[in-house]
Amino acid sequence: MSERAKMTLKLKIWRQENARSKGRMTDYTLSGVSPDMSFLEMLDLLNEQLISQDKDPVSFDHDCREGICGMCSLVINGQAHGPEALTTTCQLHMRKFKSGDTLFIEPFRAKAFPVLKDLMVDRAAFDEIIAAGGFIDIATGSAPDANAIPVSKINADLAMDAAACIGCGACVASCKNASAMLFVSAKVAHLSHLPQGQVEADKRILSMVAKMDALGFGNCTNEAECQAVCPKGISISNIARLNRQYLRAALLSEESESMDCLEEGSH
Amino acid sequence: MINVSIIKKQIAGFAGLLLCLFAMAHLAGNLLMLVSSEVFNRYAHALTSNPFIYGIELTLLFIFLIHLGLVMRLQWENRSARPEKYAMQKRTGRGATLASSTMVFSGITLLVYLVFHILHLKFGTDYRVSYDGIEVRDLSRLVMEYFGSPGTVGFYVLAMTAFGMHLSHGFWSAFQSFGFSHAKYTVKLRRLSIVFGVLMSIGFSILPLWAYLQGV
Ligand code: FES
Numbered sequence: 093m094s095e096r097a098k099m100t101l102k103l104k105i106w107r108q109e110n111a112r113s114k115g116r117m118t119d120y121t122l123s124g125v126s127p128d129m130s131f132l133e134m135l136d137l138l139n140e141q142l143i144s145q146d147k148d149p150v151s152f153d154h155d156c157r158e159g160i161c162g163m164c165s166l167v168i169n170g171q172a173h174g175p176e177a178l179t180t181t182c183q184l185h186m187r188k189f190k191s192g193d194t195l196f197i198e199p200f201r202a203k204a205f206p207v208l209k210d211l212m213v214d215r216a217a218f219d220e221i222i223a224a225g226g227f228i229d230i231a232t233g234s235a236p237d238a239n240a241i242p243v244s245k246i247n248a249d250l251a252m253d254a255a256a257c258i259g260c261g262a263c264v265a266s267c268k269n270a271s272a273m274l275f276v277s278a279k280v281a282h283l284s285h286l287p288q289g290q291v292e293a294d295k296r297i298l299s300m301v302a303k304m305d306a307l308g309f310g311n312c313t314n315e316a317e318c319q320a321v322c323p324k325g326i327s328i329s330n331i332a333r334l335n336r337q338y339l340r341a342a343l344l345s346e347e348s349e350s351m352d353c354l355e356e357g358s359h
Numbered sequence: 360m361i362n363v364s365i366i367k368k369q370i371a372g373f374a375g376l377l378l379c380l381f382a383m384a385h386l387a388g389n390l391l392m393l394v395s396s397e398v399f400n401r402y403a404h405a406l407t408s409n410p411f412i413y414g415i416e417l418t419l420l421f422i423f424l425i426h427l428g429l430v431m432r433l434q435w436e437n438r439s440a441r442p443e444k445y446a447m448q449k450r451t452g453r454g455a456t457l458a459s460s461t462m463v464f465s466g467i468t469l470l471v472y473l474v475f476h477i478l479h480l481k482f483g484t485d486y487r488v489s490y491d492g493i494e495v496r497d498l499s500r501l502v503m504e505y506f507g508s509p510g511t512v513g514f515y516v517l518a519m520t521a522f523g524m525h526l527s528h529g530f531w532s533a534f535q536s537f538g539f540s541h542a543k544y545t546v547k548l549r550r551l552s553i554v555f556g557v558l559m560s561i562g563f564s565i566l567p568l569w570a571y572l573q574g575v
Contacts, residue, residue, distance in 0.1 A: 104446070117446050170449030177453065196447040203440050266451075268460070269437035271364075301365060310440030311364045311433045313462065314532040320454035329540040336538020338365045348360075 099125040099191035103138065105150055106198045108207050111214075115207065117196075127187035131174065132157060132164060134186050135197075152211040159183040159323065162258030165265070166211055167198040172262035172321040180260065180323040200265035203308045204272070215261050217307045218275060224303035225296035226279045228288050247285045254281035256324040263318035263326075269310030274318040276304050277330035284337065294345035297338050364436075365536070367429050372533030374426035379530065379555075381419060382522075386562045393569065396499030397490060404495035427470070434463060458524040458556070459532075465521040472518035479505060506570035515567040523560025527553045 100123040108115025122138050129137070132154050139149035155163035164181040168174035174184045189195065199207050204217040243251075255278075263274035280297055283289030289296075312331060319328045342348050360366055388406070391399040406412065450460065458465070483505065486497035506512055531545075531552035539545070 106446075167445060167448075170445065170447040171451060177451075198445055198447070201441055201443055201445055203442055207443075266454075268441075268448075268455075270440035271437075301363060305362075305364050308440055310437035311368060312536075313433075313437070313459070314528075314535045315455040315459045317451060317454035320451040328535070329542075329545070332535050332538045332540030332545075334538075335365055335369070335536055338363075339369060339538065342360055342363070342366060 096127060097191065098123065099127060099186065099189070099193075101125055101134075101189065101191070102194040104194065104196045105211070106207075107150070107210055108199075109209065111206055111208055115210075117198075125186055125191075127185070129186045130157065130182055131166070131168065131184040131186065132182050150211060151209040153213075154182055157182040160258060162260035165200045165213065165215075165260060165262070167196075167200060167265055169196050172200065172265040173260075173323055177320070178323055178325055180258075183323075200261050202261075202264050202270035202310075204270070205261060205264065213261075215259075217309070218259050218261060218272070220307060221272065221276060221300055221303050222279060225292070225299040226283070228283060228292065230288070230291055241287055243286060251282045251285035254278040254285070254326065254330055257282070257322075257326050258324060260323065262321045262323065264309065266317045266321040267310065267312070268315065268317070269313055271312040271318075272304050272307075272309040273312040273331045273334065274322065274326055274328065276300055277328075277334035278326045280334050280337070281330045284333075293337070294341040295347040297334065297341050298345070298347055301334075301338055364433075367433055368536045371426055371429035371433065372529075372536040374422050374429070375529050376533050377422050378426060379526065381422075382559060382563075386559065389563065389566045392499060392502065392566055396497075396503075399499050400488060400495050400497060401490060403498045404493075407496070430466065456528065459528040462525060462528060465525040468518055468521040469525060472514070472521075475514075476518075502566070503570050503573065506567045507574045509571065512567045512571045516564045519560045519563040522563065523556040525556070526559055527556030530555050 100121065103120040103122055104117045105120060106115055107118045120138060122134070122141070125134050125137065132152070135150060135152055142149045153163045153165050155161045157164070159180040159182060162180075164173075166173065166181045168181065168184070173179060173181045174188070176184055176188055197211065199205075199211045199213045200215075201207075201213075205213040205215055207213050257275065257278035259275065259279075261275070264270050264272050267274075280300060283296065284293050314328070314331075316328050319326065361370075388399075388402060391402050409415075480498075480501065483501050486500045487494050488497035488500070489495070506515075529552075531549045534548055535545075539548070
């Protein structure tokens, strides 16, 4: 390795034994950090040291480390996925920081994302929202011939933009209201822009939003911090679209009536 | 349906837009003071002696309470959506603005302001004056007297700054909540929203400042 200066960092990391215990910020000093390391590799280095000292390593989520799976999380110095735009924590590199920096490392925080251990949170709430309607029920057969189903260029693009969401939850983590609107709106949009998604569009919107509310996410106040931290650049224009499609579905759709009946039945 | 997050926001936003309409009418009335105190007093008399006034006032109060009640509920839900706070939270600078992140504070400022505003002016001293044999309330005199104090003027200008900030986010935000989004016009709407907020806060600050300077 080159003689590039190794960095020494002061880390303030949220440590929490398990879901029920109370956590607290704990200080660590870590030296020998290469600027070429990713943020997660920096945490690996810390964990190696902790393990060699017979201490409990810091738990954090990760999987692909390529910026595509959405498993990595962390709020770094007060920002979800750290200070760099359009970047997941696993793709954030230590060259973005300076030796001597103090780094606050915290889990994504929301009532709907309970901390399991240290920096690891349970994001199953997102799966529940998807299970509530973020799919297509009808048999669509095997992959159709290209262009057999006409989709306009603009709709194809908008659907693809929305489908870029990796479901990491940074939108929730960065929103001061812990709202999941960006996630839900992206998941609704990538289906509703396509003909296959039209059939169940109203039902999907009504049930996904109902699930989102029931899980205890907050209400969007249109501040766009979600869009700012989203590693995939999902736009809040999806939220606007969800808002108007919801209103339309709630007022005009037959699905809305049957949903209301279901709701009453369950009480 | 009223319990759905999106619908609550839409109703709160719609009520907010209606309050904007009222504020614009109110401002137009205020500026009549600059024409002459007689025009102002006659206008105020025409408004308050109108048989529909109670119905209109009740409607206004109702709209205001809807807005207030819903945003309080939304805010309460938002706070409980994150029970454990971050040790450090920093805005990216690419999303939230000063106005958007202080909506609660500007709102509370306006609420406090409104109490004093209504108490001191609407229910303030009932001076009388006659024009062509018709006795009307001399609201103009009360206004001039009221804004003779620099403290009051300062408080009003402060409250109206909060008002402008509240509008500069709230106005476009209501449209976003209803689902208005357009590649070109949303940018323009956000700009218009800021211009609207600035104009309203300047507009409402003119009368107190002007009245104060008259007395100096
Ligand atoms: S670990 Fe897969 S996106 Fe970061």
